[in-house]
Amino acid sequence: MSVATITTQDSEPVFHVIDEHDHPEGASTMLGFWIYLMSDCLIFAMLFATYGVLGGSYAAGPSPKDLFDLKLVALNTTMLLLSSITYGFAMLTMEKSRIGQTQLWLAITGLFGLAFLGIELTEFAHMIHEGATPQRSAFLSSFFTLVGTHGLHVTFGLVWLVTLMVQTARFGLTEANRRRLMCLSMFWHFLDVVWIGVFTFVYLLGMLR
Amino acid sequence: MTTKAHAEAHTLEANAGHDHDDHGGAAHGSLKSYLIGFGLSVVLTAIPFWLVMTGAIADKQVTALIVLVLAAVQIVVHMIYFLHMNTRSENGWTMMAMIFTVVMVVIALTGSLWVMHHLNINMMPIHDMSQMP
Numbered sequence: 001m002s003v004a005t006i007t008t009q010d011s012e013p014v015f016h017v018i019d020e021h022d023h024p025e026g027a028s029t030m031l032g033f034w035i036y037l038m039s040d041c042l043i044f045a046m047l048f049a050t051y052g053v054l055g056g057s058y059a060a061g062p063s064p065k066d067l068f069d070l071k072l073v074a075l076n077t078t079m080l081l082l083s084s085i086t087y088g089f090a091m092l093t094m095e096k097s098r099i100g101q102t103q104l105w106l107a108i109t110g111l112f113g114l115a116f117l118g119i120e121l122t123e124f125a126h127m128i129h130e131g132a133t134p135q136r137s138a139f140l141s142s143f144f145t146l147v148g149t150h151g152l153h154v155t156f157g158l159v160w161l162v163t164l165m166v167q168t169a170r171f172g173l174t175e176a177n178r179r180r181l182m183c184l185s186m187f188w189h190f191l192d193v194v195w196i197g198v199f200t201f202v203y204l205l206g207m208l209r
Numbered sequence: 210m211t212t213k214a215h216a217e218a219h220t221l222e223a224n225a226g227h228d229h230d231d232h233g234g235a236a237h238g239s240l241k242s243y244l245i246g247f248g249l250s251v252v253l254t255a256i257p258f259w260l261v262m263t264g265a266i267a268d269k270q271v272t273a274l275i276v277l278v279l280a281a282v283q284i285v286v287h288m289i290y291f292l293h294m295n296t297r298s299e300n301g302w303t304m305m306a307m308i309f310t311v312v313m314v315v316i317a318l319t320g321s322l323w324v325m326h327h328l329n330i331n332m333m334p335i336h337d338m339s340q341m342p
Contacts, residue, residue, distance in 0.1 A: 031299045031306075038310040045314040049321035074258050081250055084291055088243035095237065189291040193284055199254075200280035204261045208269045208276075 026179045033183045037190045040153075044194050047149055048201060051142040055202075056209065059137035064206030067132055069123070073203045076119045077195065080154075083112030084192045091185050099173050102181075106165050109188070113158050120151050143202065150198055153191050160184050238293055246290025253283040 090105035124144070127133075134144040164184060168177050257276040259265065266272045288294040288307075296304050 031302055034299070034303045035306050038306050041310050042313060042317075045317050049318050052318065052322045053325040070258065070262050074262075077254055077258075081247070081254065084250075084287075085243060085247040088238060088247075088291065091238065092240055092243070186292060189287060192291070193287045196254075196280050196283050196287065200257065200276055204257055204276050205273055207261050208273050 026176065029179055030182065030186075033186060037186060040190070041194075044146075044149070044197070047142075047146040048197060051146045051202060054138040054142040055206065057138035059139075061137040061140065062130070062132050063139070064203070064209060067127055067130070068203055068206060070203065070207060072119060072123055073199055076116055076123075077199050079112050079116040079119065080192050080195050083109045083116065084189055086112060087185055087188050091181070094173060094178060094181060097173055099168065102173065103165060103168060106161060106168075106181075110158060110161050110165075113154055113161070113188075117151060117154055117158070120147070124148075147198060147202065150191065150194055153187075153194075157184065157188055157191060160187070238290065242290050242293075246286055249286045249290070250283055253279050253286065 086105050086109045090102050090109060093101040093105060127140075132140055134141045161184060164177065164180055167180070171177060257279050260272050260275060264272075266275070294303065294307065298304075
C-alpha cells in the first residue's frame with residue numbers, strides 16, 4: 001500500500017525546471033546591445049528635440065542658409081551610405097569565413113568612415129572660421145551638440161573597427177570576434193539611421209526654413 | 210524525486226525552453242537584401258536632396274513634408290535591410306524594445322516642439338511702440 005502511494009507521488013508530473021538551463025557565452029549579447037542602441041536612440045531624440053526648439057534662434061547671427069553647403073552634405077551622406085553597404089559585405093564574407101575579404105571590406109568601411117569625419121570636420125572648421133562658433137547662438141549650440149555627438153559616435157565606431165581588425169588579424173574569426181563584429185555592424189548601421197535624421201531635420205529642413 | 214523525473218524535466222525543457230535558441234537569435238542578411246536596401250537608400254536620399262537643391266516644388270511646406278516622409282521611409286528601409294529588424298529575432302524582444310523607443314521618441318519630440326512652439330508665440334515680447342509711455 002505504501003509502495004503504491006509512493007509510486008503515484010513519484011509519477012506526478014514535475015512542472016518546474018529545477019536547474020537553470022545553459023546560457024552559452026554571448027547568447028544574450030545581441031539583445032543587450034540592441035537595448036543599448038535604443039537608449040542611444042533616446043539620447044539622439046533629446047538632441048533632435050533640443051535642435052527643433054532652438055534651431056530657429058539665430059540671435060541675429062548666421063542662419064542655416066548662410067552656413068550649410070548641401071553639396072558637401074550630399075557627399076558626406078554618400079560616404080556614410082557607402083560605408084554601410086561595405087560593412088554589409090564584410091558581414092557576408094564573415095559568414096563564409098573568408099577572413100582576408102572580411103578584413104578588406106572592414107578596411108574600406110573604415111576609409112569611408114574616415115572620409116565622412118574628414119568632410120564633417122572641414123565643414124566645422126569652415127563654420128568656426130567664419131565666426132559661427134557654438135557660442136554664437138542657440139541655433140549653433142544645438143547644431144554643434146547634435147551633429148558633434150553623431151560625429152563622436154562615428155569616431156568611436158572607427159576606433160572600435162580598428163580594434164576589431166587587429167583582433168581578427170591576431171585571433172581569426174573566432175566565435176567571440178564574430179559576435180563583436182556583429183555588434184559593431186548594428187552600431188554602424190544605427191549611426192547611418194541617425195544620420196538620415198540629421199541630414200533631413202538639420203540640413204534639408206534648415207535650408208527650407 | 211527520481212532521476213527519471215529529472216530527466217523528464219530536462220526533456221520538457223529541451224522541447225519548450227531551448228527550441229527558441231535555434232531560430233530566435235539575431236537575423237542575418239543576404240547579398241540580395243543588402244543590395245535592395247542600398248538601392249532603395251540611394252533613391253530615397255537622392256530625391257529629397259534634389260528637391261531641396263533645385264527647389265523643384267515652389268511650396269516650401271509641401272517640399273518639407275515630402276522630405277520628412279521620405280526620411281521616415283528610408284529609416285524603415287535601413288531597419289529592415291541593414292539592421293535586419295523583424296518580429297521573430299530574439300523572440301520579438303528587439304521589436305518590443307524598438308516599439309517602446311519609438312513611442313518615447315514620438316512623445317518627447319512632438320511634446321517638446323508643441324509646447325515650446327506655443328511658449329514662443331505666447332511669451333514673445335510685444336514690440337508695440339504706441340503702448341510705450
